[in-house]
Amino acid sequence: ISSLRDRITTLNSRPALDPIRIGLFGSSGAGKSTVLNTILGKHFFLPVSGMHTCTSCQVHVSVCKSRYYEAKIFLLSHEEWKEEVKNLLMLVESRHKNDETDNDLEHAIKALKAIYGEGAEEKSYEDLMKTVPEVTIPPSRVITLKKTEAQDLASELDPYIRNQDGVVNSSPQREQMQLWPLIKQVQVTLPPSDLVPEGVIFVDIPGTGDANKKRDEMWKESILQCTSIWIVADVERAIGARAHEIMVQEAINACQVGKCSDITFVVTKMDKIEVEEYVRNHQGAMGNITQHTAILETKRDLKIRKTRALKEKMMLRLPSDAEVLQKQDMVFTVSAKEYWNFTVLTREETEIPKLRDHIRKLYLDMKRNQLHDYLQEILGVFSLVQAYHSTQLSQDPPMRQEELQSCLSGKIEALKAVTTLCFSQMDGLLLKGVQSARNTHKRNIEKILM
Template identity: 25%
Template sequence: MIKLDCLQALKRETSPAKLEAALNAGVGLLADIQKAFADASTVPEIAKWCKSIQDLQAQSGKQRTVVGVVGSTGAGKSSVINAVLNQESLVPTNGMRACTATITEIQYNDADDGQESFRGEVHFVTEDEWMKELHILLDDLQAPGDNRSGDSSTGAEFFGSESAPAVAYDKIRCVYPHLLRDDILKRKFTPQGLAQDPSVASVLGTVKEVRARTIKEFNEKLQVYIDSKEKTKGRQKDSDRTTEFWPLIKVVRLFVKSKVLEPGLVLVDLPGIHDSNAARSSIASKYIEECTGLWVIAPITRAVDDKAAQTLLGSSFRRQLQFDGTYSALTVVCSKSDDVSVTEFLRTMPESHKIHSDFATLQLLQGNEEQLKQELLPIKNLLDQNKASLKTCEDSMEILETAIEFAGDDDDQILVKTRLSVASKRKPKDTDFDARKRSKQDQEWREESDFGNDSDDDLDDAEYAEDTETISMEAAELRLKTLKAEKKALKEQGSDLERRAKGVRKQLRETRHECEHMKALIKSACIQFRNNYSRPVIQQQFAEGIRELDQENAAMQDEENFDPSFEARDYTEVAARLPVFCVSSRAYLKMAGMLKKDEPTTGFLSIEETQIPALQDHAMKIVAETRAAGCRKFLTEVSSFIVSLIVQIIIAEKPLKLADDMKEKELAFLKEALAKLTKELHSTVDKSFNGFEKAIKAQIIDKFESSIRLATTTAIETAKTWGQFRDQDGKRGLVFLTYRATCLRDGVFKATRGPLDWNQELCDPIEKRIAPNWEQIFSKTLPRGIKHLGKELAKSLEDFEGRMHERQQLRDSPSYDLVRSQMKTVGENVKDTISLRGRTSLKTGQKNAIRLLKPAVADMMRGQYQACSQESGKC
């Protein structure tokens, strides 16, 4: 059984593996104690202990470590997730609408059944949520006073690409394919009626489960719910269309066996927090709040130029990270690192770079390759001629041998057939090309026709003609001997040519291999050069974004005394702490033995160069940090429980034996000391919390009054900008349909030009003013206060133990030394518990508190938004 002092020491471990082993040992210890209590579990005191054990055991399980993945369309999010999970196609990458519009959560599959290697849950919106969206969609279709029902166009062709009415029309048609165009435009139905349509009502508020043994089978089953027919070629007949469920999906959960997910990692593909679907938008916001890590995916070809780390998330989102204290949770992943043009890089890379000498070597090798090809060509021609001549020689030998064999013993003369080329008769002088052609033709003998003749017409139809001659037996044998010698010479010549050709071919193969290797080296150098260039630039851009945010907040706090040269933090450190990975998902999957139908990848000399393994390790590190904190918390709780148990057992086994008068005196002293301890502990806690409240009031609450006045003053001007006519550059103002769609969605809309959040704009003056103090309070002041509180409480317990040590009668108790040693453990556990629980509660409260502001503003604005959505007519 693990010793208590070992348990205390293990809490200080930094190794995740040792902490995990300690947790398992703690679980085993609890199981042993529970087993010992089994026969006495009905005893009230024992029952309490058993309940405590069950509560502790519940804390030992894996903790969710949520990592959100965000990025623009086409950034390669799905491919990166697949590569990290070592899956070829778990998250579809073919543009299925649900995969880009729906939140997809991926976690470990703990099912042991091989038939459930892949599991999925498709969660649908409730009837109320769908009816609310239907009201908005129908309002999008037709502005007040606007009549389009007579037009023959529909969808995007009618309303304009990606406009709110076009999206609304297409979404309704996807879910209700039986509805006619005019029925939709004239609203010949109610949201209630649509929501109660049998094909839709059967899925609203439900969770559809999908199970499969193979990924192919799994994707086929999942596509029933998430696939979109928008890319189907040609127009379908209304009667052929079926209900598409993707607009009704709230979240998709996938469960898969993966080494990366097994420790508790949960990857969440987040399409954005400005989704037009209110239910999905709310869930996305909750995931962001829960996230331990956040990966921003951007193609490397645009990551630097587009300042992905600085602008992709937007200033509001970066400020949210500041409020949450989660700057350190951000990771930038530059995808498609294999998308590189060697020619362009050769023009831009420094002349001193080794790539230029490598390219010169490549050119030399390519020259050698071409030279070897030219050297091989005449050898191949000679080989062809040699083979043709050998065939002719062997055919002539066969004819002579046959004639000699069938000749009589007394025959001095024999009739010998000869085979002549027609081309040879007609064109005695050939070019090299003709000679090569003839040598090939010589191998294509034709059988003699029984009715053949020597007419020109017959010759025109045949490549060869046959003739006969009469020669003596002696001449025939001499000719045969000559042909045998010629055959031998031709074979020797052919063998020599083959040896020469084999040598040249070997050199050619080696040269080609060197060329391919050099090309890979050059492309690899280009990829690594861009990776090494992009990483610090992206880090610096991110730090600059934080600097701009800090300066904006500082100017908003005190514009008169604003000093732009003042640095609120070490921005060099901010840059250095941002993890940046430049990955190639396709190359990794190909080199890992997947994507077998794809062309081989180039530019990566090892699978590690794709940086997917490094990203996997990074993900595991995030989980390890969360898991380590969980292990320490569990070990602290177990230690406290065991100390309490030991103390009670010791006292029960070895009670203090004193005379009645002495016992009363010691009990009176103990009660007084305990009362003093209780008072000290309460006083310490009250003092600390009063300090927390004063700090929060001075730094945040008191700032609200002036911030609210500022927000009230600027709100009118801010709202006016929403209703401005759109200028030619599209930088100011909104088109009416976008304005109205935003009003219908209570101020939040994902427009073509980008996400709109009017409620956030109204909150900005307040948030900008309190942001620096908020970060100071929650990142430094309160954590220091919590740590100090733990130390003060531990000191009070230490002082109490010291006062007890002064009592001679207590020191003489048989159980005193054991109890005293446990008291020291209690003091350590108090510090750890206060620190762990305090940080957790503080982080949760920090995130929850700031999120109360915007919903309050949205509630106040809801009536105004609805009124504005009904505006119509000309200005």
């Protein structure tokens, strides 16, 4: 009864259906934040940059039933920050030992300076803990922003998310910018829209390939939590990049041990295909080909090649009936730039609408699976309740252990008798066969040898 009660309580307390989590992984500058902005129908919302690594922390974006654009910026707890300071100081210490500078060391010095001011890297841990931070840290460790317009939220949020390397410190948003070493995660919610369903959480992950090791490894921790993994690659790096190979292997691993049931490859910046380059790379191509045709041909070619490569890799490590292998569309070739400008491609050809359909399909598939599991559990509970009920109301007293034992022994004996009979019949026939082989083998061998 108590186990039944536990199962019903769990069923009851579980939010009807868990949200699905789509993680965007890829090298820095691949266009992850831009694709996400475009899917959300916002030209500039999350910060993007072509100059240097842009997104500095994980940003979760979802749609919810509110008319406001909201963001929650979660900071490291006091204990977590103390640990971080110890780690940063250890890196600074290594400078004295190795007498060399590297990017991790530079990052550590910048982080300490941002919070404790000039000369922080020269101080001891104890001294730093006594130093009053130059930034205001809210006691709740959460900063909440709430706006009625997307652009207002975007501009207030920008200094918290944008990587602050090389930023001039006289900026009016200096105070917010300096908080970056403390920021753990940002959660953004948007009002409902027709473009993406409620219950989908996009996770924009800082790009890999960064000089900073810690930032570079962050994606590996997040990948196991994703229900759908998107590997985002610039068209100029879409084929043969080692970074993507590693991501595909980690994504397949996430299908085996994590929550993932979908791997999608998104090739970005299709508008960058140049006609001259296309003609040079394709010997059979005509010289008078248009850029439009060159892009469409490249899209088709990339889809075939990447789908084949992805499937081959998946098949090596996953069972042939794995859900992730049954997907129709695995590769999308998009252009966010053309979605807004449409100088060469139509909106359909940019594949942004197709990517939105893909999300809706993923959402429906996953919800269907979750609902199926949920109903299975309800059915299980019902049948247990029914079984319990019928034993409680039964007129006959419940069978005792000895009765069960003797009933079971009787059945085993009966089974033994049938098995013996069955084998004795087989034995008879086999013995007959052996006898006839003995009688005829000499004759047969002689016939063969003659």
